[in-house]
Amino acid sequence: MSHRRRAVTERLYRALLLTYPEQFRERHGDEMTRLFLEKGVDARRRNGRAGAFVHWLSGATDALRNGVGERWNESRQSRREAGTPTANARRTNERGGGGMDSVLKDLKYASRTLLQNRGFSVVAIVTIALGIGANTAIFSVVRAVLLQPLPYEDPQELVLLWGELRNRGITHFPTSPPDFVDFRDRADALEDLAGVSTFQASLTGDGDPVQVDVGSVTPNLFSMLGIEPVLGRNFVEEDGLPNPQGALPGQPGVLPGIVILSHALWQQRYAAAPDVIGRSIEIGGGPAEIVGVMPPGFELLMPPTAALTPNVDLWTAARLDYVNSPRNNVVLRPVGRLREGATVEQLQAQVDLIAADLMIDNPIKATAGYRLRVENFAADVTAHVRPVLLALFGAVVFVLLIACANVSNLLLVRASGRDREFAVRAALGGTRSRLIRQMLIESGLLAAVGALLGIALASGGITLLLGFQPADLPRHRNRSHRWTRPSVHGRIRYRRGCDFRNGSRDPDVQVRTRRRIEGSGRPLHEPVPKADQERGRRCGGRVVARPADRVRLDGAELRGTEQRAAWIRFRRSPYVQRRPSVRPLPAGHRSSGFQS
Amino acid sequence: MATSEDGDFLPLTPVAFDILLSLLGGEAHGYAIMRSVQERTGAEASLHAGTLYRALARLVETGWIEELERAGSDESDERRRYYRVTGVGRRVARAEALRLENQLGAARAHGLLGRA
Structure with missing residues (x-):
């Protein structure tokens, strides 16, 4: 054993001996240390470095265990030896409360x-x-x-935008695709705007037909919320391209719906099979293709007044014609993300101007008293x-x-x-x-x-x-x-x-x-x-x-x-x-x- | 002769019995005791300094072994304390040995160690 190593070992072992009562340490400490070191030399000679290590470990544990035991013994003994109860009590108190x-x-x-x-x-x-x-x-x-913050990325930046028809007493009015584009493109305070609607449809084409709740979303919704599918891919812009004008489901030339399954449906209907990706199914009679699976427990939280189904079975990218659909065809509930540093009030001021413009172009909105109300997502979801x-x-x-x-x-x-x-x-x-x-x-x-x-x-x-x-x-x-x-x-x-x-x-x-x-x-x-x-x-x-x-x-x-x-x-x-x-x-x- | 009084302390802890056995051969210091226990049991890491010295202190307290006043015989042993078994210690060790022998006999009788 090198001189230096020996010195370090000795110091460490002596530190361990501090667990013993002082009297015991003074009496036996030197000899114990010496014996420990000699035994260590033996162990190293016989079994090399590993032997020395094992010796060190077991020796240290042994010292610690016995040190604590000895101290316990000593305190018990001193109590037994102490005379009258009064003396005992005083003594205990003098020692700062008498310990454990x-x-x-x-x-x-x-x-x-x-x-x-x-x-x-x-x-x-x-x-x-x-x-x-x-x-x-x-x-x-x-x-x-x-x-708790909403389970989305930077939830404090998320906002919900509700249409109001003030003269009709309606507070949660959806938005039409062309209006949606106006708000998205003209409101500077918005970093991104997505939309969602839900409906029921039959799921066929692979096994028993079932009725499912479908969430129809703009392709940017999940990436805006910071949610990634656990399997497959997220929606991309092309998934939401509109069908050729006038095409009906089932007719040739209709683009397939792009589908992301909810985790629950994936497990129940597809037994969590990883090869569902790319499978063709039919939703509401129209062709569709599965491209991904959402993480477990994902749900799009919405206030109940939004009249959306909370537990969606599968999500499709909405193929909406943002240019040619009529402005009275209201389908989307917009969800937006504020630009960094922008506030709800700033956004409200901007959408008020846009809504005023829309009323000029659409007299029906003007008579209804149209307005778009901006709400903080988290507050709105729990407001009720x-x-x-x-x-x-x-x-x-x-x-x-x-x-x-x-x-x-x-x-x-x-x-x-x-x-x-x-x-x-x-x-x-x-x-x-x-x-x-x-x-x-x-x-x-x-x-x-x-x-x-x-x-x-x-x-x-x-x-x-x-x-x-x-x-x-x-x-x-x-x-x-x-x-x-x-x-x-x-x-x-x-x-x-x-x-x-x-x-x-x-x-x-x-x-x-x-x-x-x-x-x-x-x-x-x-x-x-x-x-x-x-x-x-x-x-x-x-x-x-x-x-x-x-x-x-x-x-x-x-x-x-x-x-x-x-x-x-x-x-x-x-x-x-x-x-x-x-x-x-x-x-x-x-x-x-x-x-x- | 082991008296019933000596029997009151039984069974001894293995460490205490080992130490007493080692000291029957004559006075020894801690390291020598440890070596002799090791040789007898064959286990290498059986007895560590912490356990050994605590047991020694207990045995001295109960009066079964005693510490010798004199320093070691040569220069290098200067710091070492020597221990010697007392009469009481010898009797207790004997009582323990008898107890173990009884148990061993029982084990033999049941064929645990093969027919004697």
Whole structure:
């Protein structure tokens, strides 16, 4: 082994030894390193470079494993050796909280207390779960439908152009091919303009005849949207050349329709055969040729008012005569792409001028009050569901807020019933930070279980929601369980965990602790004194407080004296209903959850 | 003689038993122990420094082996610690050997190793 390699190996191995407790390292570190290096030399001599590598790897793993094990041993031993519980608690706290092990202990203790108060735990968890579940479900849909960009290239540049016949009350009027050309060629703000219409036709010529939904598009549509077929080729300009004038389907001289299959039809009718490309079929009795297959899941999203079939089985390039067709033969729904930097408003101004010109040439348009309206594609596609979804979303956000407030109240009520437990723990040497950590872990555990259940509820909720789904809810197929939402809620829940406050955090905790233990001097089994009963009743009052006040208390970040002042104001406010049905807490209640 | 008390520690971990066996032949340092374990088991990468020294530390703690005060016999061994098996360690090793022998006997009786 070269000198340099040996030095590097030695340093690396010594770094690994840092996992061992210091004492162990000092005692055995040198020898271990030496043994490791000697063994490495052996291994290299016997099995060459590969042998040395294997030795290195297994030796390093071995050191790491044993180092961690030794450290674990040491911490366990030191705990076992530590004397009284008080000393133990102090010691743990002095070492900055006592590390992973005491957190585990806190977790165990927290789950025991929560299990003991099953009623409380179930109510809190279900409240949290409902809040999170409803939010996650709705948000998953909101995100899929409203927030995610359209599945096309640069979707923010895409626009829809709708004809309006204002005097006739028509808002989604198609465009005739000659008008389409006028708009395409004269509006500078447009980079490209495509058009689409749908119809039903019979598909024959290869097997059983079937009725299919056909999307008839201008050849540039898919390239404008940035969609490429998964098989075969895209439409080209020649695919859309018009038939000779007067030619009818089936007659000689008629050009074949050029077809791109949808992925679904390709799979169902053609069993995903790759050789469909070039196959001749008949659509509506006219000859056609398959040139490609669209990617799975592709659909041309349109608002329901467009009266287009959403799930198209096959696409053909429209053979339209853009010059000679009558201007009243309206067939196309135009989809455009804005030139870079151009805005919807600029385009609107330009098409207004063009539409004005068209009205001069066509009196029928003038009497109908013709106009072309430009809409942002994404906004227009979801315009009809946006208000409903947002309203639902707003509602469930408030459900979550109310759930948070409810759980906070539950925790506060519960905490005031546990004064004794904390007092005793404090007297046994539990420092304030330790008690606070215990509380945080308890509420954290509640939140975690609630969140898990909430996510499960959300999965079911999404299915339920889509069961109610209006048939024209666009894009919901893209929705899935969204992890972003639970993470947002994770933060909220965590905050709520911190919001939870208990007396042990107050500055005068020690005085009160002493008073509670010495002053009252009441054994755990004695009846609750009058004052405490009164306090219990007030706690009951908090539970039935109105949601508005809960929100205020929970939402405001009030700390220390400010918080106490607010709390007192709240307690005296007329909103706190003291229902006679709320009984003072029974004697046994105050000791519930006490274990030490 | 193995007492019932020695039996309380059984079964030993293979590493602990290996180390005890190696030390029965006399005092040795870590590297020598490792070599002798290797020779006996034939496995090359069986015992690494991490496992070995941790086991040694445990055995010293329980008092089955002890560390020698003196430095190594020659200059090059200066840094090495030597270990020696104690009386208790010897008894525990014997108890383990007896236990294994019992099991071996059972295995033989069932023809696992061919008829003896």
